[in-house]
Amino acid sequence: MVDTALSNAGPDARPHPRGGLQRPLAAGWAHLRGRAGTGSLVPWLYLAPTLVLLAVFTYWPLIHTAYLSLVEWNLNPGQPARFVGLDNYSRVAGSNLFQAALGNTLVYLAASIPLKVLLPIPIAVFLWSLGSKGHIYRAVLFLPTLISFVVVGVAVMWILNPIFGYAKQYAAMIGIRMPNLMADPDTAIWVIIVVSSWKVLGFNVLLYLAGLASINRDYIEAMRMDGAGDGTIFTRLIWPLLTPTLMFVLISTLIFTMQQVFTPIDLMTQGGPSNSTTNLFYMVYQYSFVTFDVGGGAAGTVMLFLLLMVMALVQLRLIDRRVQYKQ
Amino acid sequence: MQLSRSWMVIGHVVLLLLCLSVLLPMVIVLSTAFKPMNEVYSSALLPSAPTLDNFGRLFASTAFGWYAWNTTATTVLRVLGQLAIGVLAAYAFARFAFRGRDAIFALVIGAMMIPQVxxxxxxxxxxAQLNWFDTWWALIIPNLATPIAVFLLRQHIMSFPSELLDAAQMDGAGHWTTLWRVVVPNLGPALAALTIIIFIDSWNEYFWPLLVTESPQSRTIQIGLREFLQEGMNDYGxxxxxxxxASLPAIAMFLFFQRRVMDTFVSSGLKG
Known part of the structure; x- marks a missing residue:
């Protein structure tokens, strides 16, 4: 099974622990094989594609963005970038768009706690109690995770279409005049919130089911024998044991929500009507690629980055605790 | 665990309603797609005479065929590249001890936390500087490094019995041979699961293609659908x-590998 052409060098080809580049080239590439020592170049060859790509397309752009946040530029290569210091930050922070985006971001986040984080818990507990019989429910609820948000968005726009959508026609049958939800600044954001919650529901249910799977069902039988009801079992046993999963779902959902709603915002409202649905992510896009205000977009990006880093640090701490808990 | 009767009833009712909220829009989309043109705006749930005309017009009178080709080709190329590059890095992290390994690993995993925006x-x-704007290059190259692939594959390689890999190397196989002849064949299930999620992820991608694609030579399905919607295409059929x-590949994969798809999504934390 081992390639003979490569293995004929035999055990002699084992590299010196400090082999690497010092070995004469006459030894060929043999020193690149076998168990490499600490100073070897070999692991770096395996890592090179990943590290180069991440450096060029993830880490360098972060630094470059920090620079762009200090200049005034409109993406036109013929136009030189003008250094303006921290002006972009004060300009963005003072803008109506930023204030609307920040406020809406808080609405998106606050609404996602009951809808995306808490609602899946009773559903998961119920499915867990069903055992394998609940599989069909699980499969159907998971479907929206797989479908792109463009597909979901187009379908929602079609169903809610103010002139001939299904929602309007069915509402008319029971005598209700369907309002144009997407055109009203008070309701458009809720359409996006409900649809994005619907889309992630099945996924979060699965996360809770994974957490519930670690609960020993014997405890429940024991509590039953002692006369405990459903309520007691939930508050005294399931809830405490589910808390680590809950914390994980909470933070990951909050971080995810900010990005998740980008697609429906862009597709269904483009931030409107009158900035009522835009969030910080979409605002950065609006600055950069709708008005081509590179400095403003970059300044918004840096502020968003700081916010996300804080959330990610909290998440990392929680994951550490979760792992320890599992062990 | 047995819930009391009333909770069981409530639970089933709520779940049936939720499942209905998933399935009803799908039925509406499906039926509209197969309705003849003069029925598209009627509220009937089923077409009177199902037809493929809508699909015919979609491919004949829009650039959708190109969009489908761009999405399929770039997704396949990208996924193959992602897997190969991910396997290499995962092997290095799992099988070598070298200075700075943990710090480098943290940098790779940390990249997962940085959204494209x-x-x-x-x-x-x-x-723009590379002249890659509106080409497949722009869709493929910036997305080739996949921290989640490195993370999952590294875990799987580390869980191999070390005798297996040591025996291969005892036989004189170098790292390169061990990787492709011993490690990769044993990674089958992990690679399959990973392929499913990164395929769906790439297929459904919205943000980046929105920025860098412009014409039928590079535009993807998702952005094509957006274009139809925003340019007021009135042909809803x-x-x-x-x-x-646009949904077929993901749904098909789900039907075939249901359990595995769900398990992988959960363990990777990718929410689609």
């Missing part, structure tokens, strides 16, 4: 047909 401006400028084509 934060890096888009410089990459966009880079694409064709639009619904487009939705179905």
């Amino acid at each position: 934060l890096t888009m401006l410089p990459i966009y400028i880079m694409m 064709a639009l619904m047909a487009g939705i179905i084509v």
Whole structure:
């Protein structure tokens, strides 16, 4: 099974622990094989594609963005970038768009706690109690995770279409005049919130089911024998044991929500009507690629980055605790 | 665990309603896609005479065929590249001890926390400078490194019995041979699961193709659908047909590998 052409060098080809580049080239590439020592170049060859790509397309752009946040530029290569210091930050922070985006971001986040984080818990507990019989429910609820948000968005726009959508026609049958939800600044954001919650529901249910799977069902039988009801079992046993999963779902959902709603915002409202649905992510896009205000977009990006880093640090701490808990 | 009777009833009712909220829109989309043109705006749930006309118009009178080709080709190329590059890095992290390994690993995993929105401006400028704007290159190259692939594959390689890999190397096989002859064949299930999620992720991608694609030579299905919607395409029958084509691969994979797809999504934390 081992390639003979490569293995004929035999055990002699084992590299010196400090082999690497010092070995004469006459030894060929043999020193690149076998168990490499600490100073070897070999692991770096395996890592090179990943590290180069991440450096060029993830880490360098972060630094470059920090620079762009200090200049005034409109993406036109013929136009030189003008250094303006921290002006972009004060300009963005003072803008109506930023204030609307920040406020809406808080609405998106606050609404996602009951809808995306808490609602899946009773559903998961119920499915867990069903055992394998609940599989069909699980499969159907998971479907929206797989479908792109463009597909979901187009379908929602079609169903809610103010002139001939299904929602309007069915509402008319029971005598209700369907309002144009997407055109009203008070309701458009809720359409996006409900649809994005619907889309992630099945996924979060699965996360809770994974957490519930670690609960020993014997405890429940024991509590039953002692006369405990459903309520007691939930508050005294399931809830405490589910808390680590809950914390994980909470933070990951909050971080995810900010990005998740980008697609429906862009597709269904483009931030409107009158900035009522835009969030910080979409605002950065609006600055950069709708008005081509590179400095403003970059300044918004840096502020968003700081916010996300804080959330990610909290998440990392929680994951550490979760792992320890599992062990 | 047995819930009391009343909770069972409530639970089933709620779940049936939720499942209905998933299935009803799908039925509406499906039926609209197969309705003849004069029925598209009627509220009937089923077409009187199902037809493929909508699909025909979709491919004949829009650039959707090109969009489907671009999405399929770039997704396949990208996924193959992602897997190969991910396997290499995962093997290095799992099988070598070298200075700075843990710090480098943290940098790779840390990249997962950085959403594309934060890096888009410089990459966009880079694409323009390289003349990659509106080409497949822009869709493929910036997305080839996949921290989640490195993370999952490294875990699997580390869980191999070390006798297996040591025996191969005792036989004189170098790392390169061990990797492709011993490690990769044993990674089958992990690679399959990973392929499913990164395929769906790439197929459904919205943000980046929105920025760098412009013409039928590079535009993807998702952005094509957006274009139809925002340019006020009034042919909703064709639009619904487009939705179905866009969803087919993910749904098909789900039907075939249901359990595995769900398990992998959960363990990777990718929410689609």
